[in-house]
Amino acid sequence: MEQNRKLNPERIIQTAQALERRVANRFPESGLRRVCNDVIQTAQETKQKIEWINKPHLSIRLGSYLVILIGIVGLV
Numbered sequence: 001m002e003q004n005r006k007l008n009p010e011r012i013i014q015t016a017q018a019l020e021r022r023v024a025n026r027f028p029e030s031g032l033r034r035v036c037n038d039v040i041q042t043a044q045e046t047k048q049k050i051e052w053i054n055k056p057h058l059s060i061r062l063g064s065y066l067v068i069l070i071g072i073v074g075l076v
Contacts, residue, residue, distance in 0.1 A: 009043060012043050013040060013043045013044060016039045016040045016043055017040055020036035023036055
């Protein structure tokens with residue numbers, strides 16, 4: 001029973017921020033708070049990378065076509 005699961009980066013960031021606030025209220029100087037901040041930072045960086053990957057990159061596409069074309073010409 002496999003379902004189509006998707007992670008929502010915004011929800012992950014919101015959840016991590018809520019957790020960090022809860023930890024900060026109870027244990028302001030704890031290592032767990034630093035871990036929460038690391039998770040938030042990693043989630044934000046990952047979201048930016050996902051957005052970059054999802055954009056069309058014409059220069060990369062044209063470059064790969066050029067390499068393929070050169071390879072085909074080289075074989076002929």
